[in-house]
Amino acid sequence: MLLFKLECMRLFSGKINxxxxxxFVISGVFAIYQGAQGYKNIRIDQYKSKIVFQKEREHxxxxxxxxxxxxxxxxxxxxxxxxxSPWAALFVGESQSSMVATKIRxxxxxxxxxxxxxxxxxxxxxxxxxxxxxxxxxxxxxxxIMTVTLISDEQHAGRWRLLxxxxxSAFSQVCKQIALRFTVIWLLVLSLLVSAALxxxxxxxxxxxxxxxxxxxxxxxxxxxxxxxxxxGKSSVVNSLAYLSSWVLFAMLIxxxxxxxxxxxxxxxxxxxxxxxxxxxxxxxxxxxQNKQAILDEFLKHExxxxxxxxxxxxxxxxxxxxxxxxxxxxxxxxxxxxxxNNARRHAQLxxxxxxxxxxxxxxxxxxxxxxxxxxxxxxxxxxxNYHSEIRHFFYDYLFFNKAISKEDVDNFILFDPKTSxxxxxxxxxxxxxxxxxxxxxxxxxxxxxxxxxxRPA
Numbered sequence: 416m417l418l419f420k421l422e423c424m425r426l427f428s429g430k431i432n433x434x435x436x437x438x439f440v441i442s443g444v445f446a447i448y449q450g451a452q453g454y455k456n457i458r459i460d461q462y463k464s465k466i467v468f469q470k471e472r473e474h475x476x477x478x479x480x481x482x483x484x485x486x487x488x489x490x491x492x493x494x495x496x497x498x499x500s501p502w503a504a505l506f507v508g509e510s511q512s513s514m515v516a517t518k519i520r521x522x523x524x525x526x527x528x529x530x531x532x533x534x535x536x537x538x539x540x541x542x543x544x545x546x547x548x549x550x551x552x553x554x555x556x557x558x559x560i561m562t563v564t565l566i567s568d569e570q571h572a573g574r575w576r577l578l579x580x581x582x583x584s585a586f587s588q589v590c591k592q593i594a595l596r597f598t599v600i601w602l603l604v605l606s607l608l609v610s611a612a613l614x615x616x617x618x619x620x621x622x623x624x625x626x627x628x629x630x631x632x633x634x635x636x637x638x639x640x641x642x643x644x645x646x647x648g649k650s651s652v653v654n655s656l657a658y659l660s661s662w663v664l665f666a667m668l669i670x671x672x673x674x675x676x677x678x679x680x681x682x683x684x685x686x687x688x689x690x691x692x693x694x695x696x697x698x699x700x701x702x703x704x705q706n707k708q709a710i711l712d713e714f715l716k717h718e719x720x721x722x723x724x725x726x727x728x729x730x731x732x733x734x735x736x737x738x739x740x741x742x743x744x745x746x747x748x749x750x751x752x753x754x755x756x757n758n759a760r761r762h763a764q765l766x767x768x769x770x771x772x773x774x775x776x777x778x779x780x781x782x783x784x785x786x787x788x789x790x791x792x793x794x795x796x797x798x799x800x801n802y803h804s805e806i807r808h809f810f811y812d813y814l815f816f817n818k819a820i821s822k823e824d825v826d827n828f829i830l831f832d833p834k835t836s837x838x839x840x841x842x843x844x845x846x847x848x849x850x851x852x853x854x855x856x857x858x859x860x861x862x863x864x865x866x867x868x869x870x871r872p873a
Contacts, residue, residue: 426595432561436603439557443549443607447504450545451615453511454504461516464494468518476822484813484820485733491828492518493806497795498833500786501617502626505546508787517799519831521810523740524803525693525747528796529686546611550604550630551778552666555637559658561596562641565589566867567651586868589645597638604630622784629849633777636856642863669772673765681761685754689747697743707735714738717745720808724815734814741807755793762789773852780848786835794834802831 427433471491475481497515519527566589608627612619644657700710708727711734715722718741727735769776782788809829813820 423595426561426592426599435557435560436599439549439553440603440607442544442553443546443603444610446544446546446549447607447611447614450504450507453507453545454499454501454615457499457503457510457515461494461496464496464516464518468492468494472825472828476825481820481822481825483733484810484818485736487820487825488521488733488737488806488810488814490520491806492520493802493828493831494518495795495799495802495831496833497792498786498835500622500784500835501615502622502785503787504615504617505611506781506785506787507545507547508782508785509789509792510787515795519799519803519806521737521740521803521806523693523697523743524800525689525744525751526697527803528799529690546607547778547781549607550633550781551774554600554604554630554634555662555666555774557600558596558634558637559641559655559662561600562593562638563644563654563658564651565592566645567649567654589867590864593638593642597634601631601634604634625784625849626781629777629780629852632849632853632856633773635860636773639856639860639863642860642867646863646866646869665772666774670775673768673771673775676768677761677765680764681757685750685757689750689754692750693743693747696746697739700739700743710742711735711738714742717741718811721811721815725817734811737807737810737814755797758789758793762793765789776852791835798831798834802829805829 495517499510503510612623640661641658644654711727724734769779812818
């Protein structure tokens with residue numbers, strides 16, 4: 416017990432160690448606060464969209480006479496929402512830069528699904544800080560600063576030879592010092608996670624324990640890296656530079672190279688091309704009044720359920736308007752399918768290549784647990800596509816069969832039903848990946864321990 420107290424006093428006597436731990440805690444608290452504010456704003460936007468739509472529907476049903484079905488279809492902006500996990504407050508992933516509350520009408524889909532507000536980059540916040548950033552990027556630096564110079568400091572102070580001469584080997588003393596540092600940092604991480612869960616009302620469910628276990632494995636990896644570096648018996652400067660180089664390699668260079676490779680393989684201008692082409696097809700269609708019936712006939716080939724509709728007359732008819740809207744979507748349908756398939760392939764390759772970088776791999780797994788990954792974003796877009804089809808078909812019954820829409824029909828308007836990937840499947844997959852990661856990390860830790868055990872004074 417006395418030796419343990421002495422080690423604790425040594426650990427906290429240095430100003431650098433105390434400063435690093437304090438900054439880590441402050442960064443974690445600030446990240447939790449900022450993430451919570453961002454998640455709160457997302458939920459407010461989603462709630463506002465829902466309330467506005469309800470008010471608009473109530474306003475329509477309170478009118479003495481209802482507008483035409485085509486007019487209702489044009490102005491009815493139905494809300495959707497990306498069903499994020501509450502953990503999205505800590506691991507924002509793709510939710511920070513994507514639409515999370517898209518409003519959908521029965522008009523052409525492509526001009527809506529990629530409808531993003533143009534923002535001035537100079538007015539944008541310089542990067543985002545969430546707890547995932549603190550754990551992925553700052554946590555390894557804390558481990559390195561407190562650990563990687565343990566042996567070299569003993570050598571510099573002249574205590575290393577004395578430790579090796581004691582009945583208890585120097586290896587056991589170093590292991591105790593490393594274990595103490597691991598415990599202190601792990602308790603700080605646990606405190607941050609528990610505090611975040613209590614403040615944000617996050618459940619202490621399987622996700623919480625998977626996050627804690629994954630963070631522990633990630634910590635063990637960086638402690639193993641520090642142990643490997645120390646096992647070479649170099650000076651503090653060399654050890655620090657070697658550890659920093661490892662951090663730059665795994666946290667910056669490899670993830671950067673992976674994203675550059677994926678950007679070169681999968682081009683990102685497809686949404687812009689689709690939106691422009693869809694708009695051009697739509698605009699050109701308005702100038703073809705003499706071909707209105709031909710456009711409607713072509714539309715009915717794709718939507719045979721409404722093929723019994725009456726032919727078009729000389730006057731304007733809403734069914735031709737919406738037929739033209741849908742035909743502009745069909746003009747870029749193949750491009751949309753290619754875009755979806757490319758995104759799926761990109762995500763699959765990202766998952767494979769992320770194994771080269773523990774930092775990237777850890778970050779992706781955290782985003783998956785929070786339902787903020789690129790795969791979850793793609794699923795949300797597909798839900799929008801399916802919901803848009805339901806909205807179109809809801810109004811087509813009134814447009815193509817000349818049925819009058821009633822207040823009861825407005826009340827029964829189909830609403831968006833958000834879905835998320837099954838938590839059990841996501842958690843079980845994460846557990847399997849975590850198990851494999853643990854085996855790899857344990858192997859690295861074993862090599863580091865064997866080398867440290869063989870280290871002797873020069």
